[in-house]
Amino acid sequence: MSLFEHILEGVPDSIFAMMEAFAADTNDKKVNLSPGIYRDDNAKTWVLPSVQKAREILVADQNLNHDISPQMGNPDLVSVARQITFKDTLSSRIITSMQTISGTGANHFIARLLSDTLQPKTVWLSNPTWENHPKIWTHVNSAIEQHLYPYYDYRTSTLDIEGMISTLKERASRGDVIILQVCAHNPTGLDPSMEDWETIAEVCEEKGIFPVLDSAYQGFATGDADNDAWAIRHFAARSRGTMEFAVTQSFSKNFGLYGERVGVLHIVTRTRGSAAKAESALKTLSRAEITSAPAFGAKVVATILQDQVLREQWQEDLKTMSGRLRHMRKRLYDELIKRNTPGNWAHLLTDIGMFSYMRLSEDQLAILRNTFHVYLLPSSRLSWTGLTSRNVEYVAESIHKVVTLSM
Ligand SMILES: Cc1ncc(COP(=O)(O)O)c(C=O)c1O
Structure with a gap:
């Protein structure tokens, strides 16, 4: 008898399962709208021109070696990461990175550290959230309760900020953790507005909830790295810079x-x-779990962000990616409207980033996949990255047929 016979089978991860199903599908019309991985308009993985250039610089460097990084990571990467995250607020706060x-x-590291030190009763996750958030927290400590705070209003496809705030006010306790x-x-x-973020930060402070x-x-959201870090800098600066929190980048x-x-x-x-203690705990954790973080990608990011020309190229690359996704949003929206496809599609234009929730039922998603070979996640999340000028009409027609068929 094998020692491993008693292992309970885990639930397959929906993204990896979908990627396998897609790879096995031989239909040439197939469209993969499930993974959160950017593709260009030819549905091909895109190496950013800034990354390509940095790679060339690194590979041409006679001194490029494969040494292990220091315990806190590649110092150049950590330095630029702090800069693009906190910018002006960096100098006024004590930050361990x-x-x-x-x-x-x-x-994973922050969940482990908070579980050991803060020992929260509850971790609050948005309803819905990235499917790995609950998995990471369960893996770290299944005794920490996981509660969902209202986020997405399934009726209107808008942010339920009132529901979120009132739930946290009424039900969260001092020492809980919230993932934002x-x-x-x-x-x-769907993202909170600046005003919403101010209210969220206020509630976290009032209630003593630790924000991650x-x-x-x-x-990716706006094509501008500074705009997209607004919330972080707000948390860093508010209350004359006294709020404690973490950022996972x-x-x-x-x-x-x-x-x-x-x-x-x-x-x-x-x-x-406390910063010194956090650093010491992170070093212990990192030594036991990974010893050292991967080196090459860290060098690529550091090379780009330390060089003015490459940094500008990267900013262009961000605009290329976010601009293409915005364009595809408009294209699909127009195609659905042209067909009078029943449903409220306005949010497709105002949602931000890689994803939208399509609010298609399980049955509709199954028909979309089995009959039309168009793959979305079982949650009905559509990843805009798989949409191209060549397949957008086919995808719109498929959605239209599925929605009208089931009416
Ligand atoms: C919300 C969120 N957090 C964290 C991650 C972490 O991604 P990675 O481990 O690939 O950097 C992802 C990736 O999809 C995500 O969507």
Whole structure:
């Protein structure tokens, strides 16, 4: 008998499952609208020109080696990561920053650290949220309760800010943790306004809730990395800079470095003493779990952000990516309106970033996949990255048929 026979089978991850199903589909009309990975208008993975150039510089460097990074990560990466995240607020706050295995690793490390130190009773997640948030917290400590705060209004496809605020006011306790996505919310594409962010920060402060600001799409939302970091800088500056919080930063999407696993965790503390303790705990954790973070992608990001010309190219690249997605939003919207497809599609134009919620039922999604070979996640999240000028009419026609068929 095998020692592994008693393992309980896990629930397959919907994104990876969908990618496998898509790869096995031999129909030449197939369209993959499920993964959050940027594709160009030919549905091909895009290496950002700024990344291409940085890669060439690194590879041509005779001194490029494969040494291990220091415990807190590649110092150049950590330095530029702090700068693009906090900008003007950097000098006024005490911030401990460590390179992590991308955004997932940053989320994991902060969950582990908070579970050990703050010992929250509850972690609050948006309804809905990135499907890995609950998995990471369950994996770290299944005794921490997970509650959803209202976020997406399923009737109107708008942000339920009143529901969110009143739920937190009524039900959250001092010492709870809240995960807040900074911009281009996954999976809904709905972000709070600046005014909403002020209210959210106020409630966190009043109630003593520890915010983890998950920043996976900086630059993707508006095409401008500064605009997209507004909420973080607001949290850093409010109440004369006394609020403690963490930021989990991913470079997967905004640099197209998905497989390189580049990320940074920032912890903003009130005192130097707590910063030193946080740093020591992170070093212990990192040593036991990963020893050292991956080097190459970190060098790519640092090379770009330290060089004026490459940095400007990167800003152009962000505009190219976010602009293409905005264009596809408009194209699909127009095609649905042209067909008088029943439903409220206005939000497709105002949602932000890679995703939108289509509010299609499980049955409709199954027909879309099995009959038309158009793949969305089971949650009805559509990733705009798979839409191109060549397939947008086919996708609109497929959605139209599925929606009208089931009426
Ligand atoms: C909200 C959110 N947070 C974090 C991540 C982490 O991504 P990665 O580990 O690829 O950097 C993602 C990726 O999809 C995300 O959508």
